[in-house]
Amino acid sequence: MKYNAWFQCSEGCGETYSLNEIIYRCQNCNGLLEVKHDIDLLKHRSAAAWIELFDKRYMRTPYPYGSGVWGKKEFVCPNIEDHNVVSMCEGGTNLFWAERLGAEIGLSDLWIKQCGNSHTGSFKDLGMTVLVSMVKQIRTEGTPIRAVICASTGDTSAALAAYAAAADIPAIILLPRDKVSPAQLIQPIANGAVTLSLKTDFDGCMAIVQKLAERKDFYLANSINSLRIEGQKTISIEMAQQFDWEAPDWVIIPGGNLGNVTALGLGFLMMQELGIIERLPRIVCAQSAKANPLYQSYLKEFKEFKPLHAQPTIANAIQIGNPVSVQKAINILKQFDGIVEQATEDELANAAARADRTGLFNCPHTGVALAVLLKLLERKQIQSDDRVIVISTANGLKFTDFKIGYHGDKLNEVQPRYANLPVECEADFDDVMKAISRCLDDED
Numbered sequence: 001m002k003y004n005a006w007f008q009c010s011e012g013c014g015e016t017y018s019l020n021e022i023i024y025r026c027q028n029c030n031g032l033l034e035v036k037h038d039i040d041l042l043k044h045r046s047a048a049a050w051i052e053l054f055d056k057r058y059m060r061t062p063y064p065y066g067s068g069v070w071g072k073k074e075f076v077c078p079n080i081e082d083h084n085v086v087s088m089c090e091g092g093t094n095l096f097w098a099e100r101l102g103a104e105i106g107l108s109d110l111w112i113k114q115c116g117n118s119h120t121g122s123f124k125d126l127g128m129t130v131l132v133s134m135v136k137q138i139r140t141e142g143t144p145i146r147a148v149i150c151a152s153t154g155d156t157s158a159a160l161a162a163y164a165a166a167a168d169i170p171a172i173i174l175l176p177r178d179k180v181s182p183a184q185l186i187q188p189i190a191n192g193a194v195t196l197s198l199k200t201d202f203d204g205c206m207a208i209v210q211k212l213a214e215r216k217d218f219y220l221a222n223s224i225n226s227l228r229i230e231g232q233k234t235i236s237i238e239m240a241q242q243f244d245w246e247a248p249d250w251v252i253i254p255g256g257n258l259g260n261v262t263a264l265g266l267g268f269l270m271m272q273e274l275g276i277i278e279r280l281p282r283i284v285c286a287q288s289a290k291a292n293p294l295y296q297s298y299l300k301e302f303k304e305f306k307p308l309h310a311q312p313t314i315a316n317a318i319q320i321g322n323p324v325s326v327q328k329a330i331n332i333l334k335q336f337d338g339i340v341e342q343a344t345e346d347e348l349a350n351a352a353a354r355a356d357r358t359g360l361f362n363c364p365h366t367g368v369a370l371a372v373l374l375k376l377l378e379r380k381q382i383q384s385d386d387r388v389i390v391i392s393t394a395n396g397l398k399f400t401d402f403k404i405g406y407h408g409d410k411l412n413e414v415q416p417r418y419a420n421l422p423v424e425c426e427a428d429f430d431d432v433m434k435a436i437s438r439c440l441d442d443e444d
């Protein structure tokens with residue numbers, strides 16, 4: 001069976017374009033494009049047969065189908081030839097029962113989806129494997145693309161640099177100076193990308209990258225390119241799979257440019273349409289109070305949306321005031337009885353640290369989602385026996401400076417309630433024993 005997908009204008013005019021065209025907006029009306037699949041063709045296979053196929057491939061060897069993304073290739077991007085796929089076996093991340101954290105906060109069925117346990121340490125890998133594979137296919141077909149380019153808050157550039165390096169395609173990265181963590185800065189450098197550090201914020205980098213992308217020989221890898229959303233859709237498909245093809249009651253996800261919340265919803269909708277799941281979860285989008293344009297719009301029942309100037313926040317990957325996927329995200333949230341909630345610097349840092357003490361190691365964005373979970377529980381919008389999945393978007397090891405700052409009480413607007421500083425001791429048995437006793441007594 002030859003499955004098919006294409007770009008389609010998402011703003012009513014309905015114009016379609018082939019996925020191997022170098023195009024990001026509709027030529028008729030400048031609307032954003034989205035990827036559409038031939039659902040009727042996909043329906044030729046029964047839900048049971050899709051489930052059997054996906055389960056057979058999941059995390060096994062035959063390339064590229066062991067990847068969490070390419071194992072669902074027919075739902076993601078069937079147009080890419082297998083030999084053009086650039087995969088580093090992304091996806092397949094653990095979804096675990098956070099038993100102790102759940103017990104502490106009064107939620108018996110709390111799960112964390114560790115999307116940061118991925119090749120470059122964030123969920124951005126899931127979309128980038130699709131985009132870079134398409135670029136490889138376009139180049140193989142003879143269209144000259146000199147480089148892939150992106151503006152980034154840190155994780156997009158890490159993923160783009162790694163996948164471009166694996167495919168031997170030059171990458172150009174624009175980063176806001178002093179606004180990404182050292183780990184995020186070193187990733188594209190190590191992978192050999194042309195890394196440009198600009199004296200501006202993310203939105204400033206984005207403005208320049210969009211001008212660069214007017215040249216047809218640069219291929220834009222930011223999330224305005226909806227190919228990435230197709231790969232990220234596998235987050236919801238994989239979570240359903242990990243629960244034997246059932247949706248949870250709630251999914252909480254941090255949102256900046258709002259591509260990931262869109263992808264999450266699209267994955268669930270596609271599964272529902274094909275009969276793979278019966279019901280949809282409710283989706284909660286969690287924003288930093290320093291960069292909360294979607295939250296502001298939610299308060300007005302999405303009747304209007306105003307971009308704003310994002311303030312500096314510890315959750316730097318979601319410091320975005322003018323999210324590119326906002327209309328798509330609003331569309332999704334309306335279909336999922338969605339909620340948008342925000343978290344302050346103090347709330348996100350303490351939520352991350354509190355959860356760390358139960359064995360996690362959270363990035364600040366996951367901290368935003370956890371802080372929002374606490375609010376919804378307190379308000380009893382989420383019930384104590386609901387099944388809740390929190391999407392952890394990046395690996396905490398990328399954000400050690402945040403954690404050191406937290407435990408050393410060096411973060412602006414944060415009062416650390418779970419600080420745990422190293423105790424300085426003499427190299428002396430009695431001194432060490434005394435320190436241990438003091439610390440353990442403190443715990444009681």
Ligand SMILES: *Cc1c(COP(=O)(O)O)cnc(C)c1O
Binds near residue numbers: 156223
């Ligand atoms: C990109 C990113 C987000 C935000 O995702 P959007 O699709 O921009 O909403 C959240 N957390 C981390 C760690 C990210 O890298």
Ligand SMILES: [Zn+2]
Binds near residue numbers: 011012029
């Ligand atoms: Zn159009």
